[in-house]
Amino acid sequence: MEPSRIERLCIEKGLKMTGQRRLIARVLSDATDHPDVEELYRRALAIDPRISIATVYRTVRLFEEKNILERRDFGGGRAHYEPVERGHHHHLIDIDTGKVIEFEDAEHERLAEAIATRLGYDLAGHRLELFGRRREAVAPSRAGDRAKQGSGSRGARGPVNGDASTRPRNKPEAP
Amino acid sequence: MEPSRIERLCIEKGLKMTGQRRLIARVLSDATDHPDVEELYRRALAIDPRISIATVYRTVRLFEEKNILERRDFGGGRAHYEPVERGHHHHLIDIDTGKVIEFEDAEHERLAEAIATRLGYDLAGHRLELFGRRREAVAPSRAGDRAKQGSGSRGARGPVNGDASTRPRNKPEAP
DNA sequence: TTAGCTGCAAAACGTTTGCTTCCCG
DNA sequence: CGGGAAGCAAACGTTTTGCAGCTAA
Numbered sequence A, B: 001m002e003p004s005r006i007e008r009l010c011i012e013k014g015l016k017m018t019g020q021r022r023l024i025a026r027v028l029s030d031a032t033d034h035p036d037v038e039e040l041y042r043r044a045l046a047i048d049p050r051i052s053i054a055t056v057y058r059t060v061r062l063f064e065e066k067n068i069l070e071r072r073d074f075g076g077g078r079a080h081y082e083p084v085e086r087g088h089h090h091h092l093i094d095i096d097t098g099k100v101i102e103f104e105d106a107e108h109e110r111l112a113e114a115i116a117t118r119l120g121y122d123l124a125g126h127r128l129e130l131f132g133r134r135r136e137a138v139a140p141s142r143a144g145d146r147a148k149q150g151s152g153s154r155g156a157r158g159p160v161n162g163d164a165s166t167r168p169r170n171k172p173e174a175p
Numbered sequence C: 001t002t003a004g005c006t007g008c009a010a011a012a013c014g015t016t017t018g019c020t021t022c023c024c025g
Numbered sequence D: 001c002g003g004g005a006a007g008c009a010a011a012c013g014t015t016t017t018g019c020a021g022c023t024a025a
Helices: A005-012 A019-030 A037-047 A053-065 A106-118 B005-012 B019-030 B037-047 B053-065 B106-118
Strands: A069-072 A080-083 A090-094 A100-103 A121-134 B069-072 B080-083 B090-094 B100-103 B121-134
Touching: A005 A019, A019 A037, A019 A053, A019 A080, A037 A053, A053 A069, A053 A080, A106 A121, A106 B106, A106 B121, A121 B106, B005 B019, B019 B037, B019 B053, B019 B080, B037 B053, B053 B069, B053 B080, B106 B121
Parallel strands: A090 A121, B090 B121
Antiparallel strands: A069 A080, A090 A100, A121 B121, B069 B080, B090 B100
16 A cells, blocks of 8 residues: 555654554545544544553654644644645634634735734744634525535534633643 | 722622632732733732632633623633723734733724625624734834833743744743 | 563642631621 | 532543554664
8 A cells, every 4th residue: 555645754754653653644534634643543543553652642742843744723722733744824713613724814814924023023923713603694585605614523513602700621622 | 999990890780799709809019010810819829828819710711701801812721810890802922932012993993894794794893913023123214113112911922933842831822 | 682662550740629627898 | 508619539531651562664
């Protein structure tokens, strides 16, 4: 079987390629979403049931350090991962479904740079997260134009209450 | 002793005011930074050594639900809190010192709204975090106009390595 | 051959909760 | 007085780690 994109990256960076790393690399290469470690573990288990979750943790950490993966924190306790090769972008999180939409915005990049400069800093990184809710179709004609959405790891875990009342242990919430 | 600003808020919202809540309200009113729960606990302990950390957790959660506090996640495991009365703003985190600088930017607000709209969403909230490093003074004349900085909770815990090598368990890092 | 990876189970970490006692309103 | 709050310790969910054996290079 030919090496996955991420496995190739690993080799480039001189990592020792074990079966488990190859497996995780493949799972990550195949992913189009932002899985957390448990989800990665689940997907890996489905292919080879002998892998341990400790290895998944160790591997994503390694990959992150080697700049192969990016860790994302959408709020809700668990870290999510995605290949850096997808390039720089930001996220809009649907607070009703938990779905994550990726986007880029040149103007924002420019603005972030400008703000840092204004404050006397060199920008080393930044993150922008939007939390939103599908806009109701207001036009009287056909309701609901749809947005291309990158899909969330696991499905929604119940809607966020708009007024920050009870917080359901592990949900993203709108700041 | 007269009630702190936050205690007044609590009373307005009809919360039962116990000694502990009054204490935490005071500590929060006095804070100009973004303390985490442990730090709040420490500051509260210094005033009244009989408070328990469980109470601090329960209280900040309550205050958050009542829209008195805002929880912030700067990456690094712990949640940080600040009074909402400080108004809407964003943060620039100094990756060398851990210091947090607050800023507002009208253009960014407008842009965030516009992006959400473009994607078919109503913006419910958003967060922008910049990670940066003090700019070296390059100009031969007077070096470095200074930025008003809100100061980090506890001092820096060692610099972040620019290339994401070993991650020191509980440090913010630049995305 | 051997540095370094894996699995397992146990520990660590921040946070929440069950229960009993205590206190505010 | 009664319902909610506090304290304590135990439980929680996620992540890390110590150790003994295994494996890629």
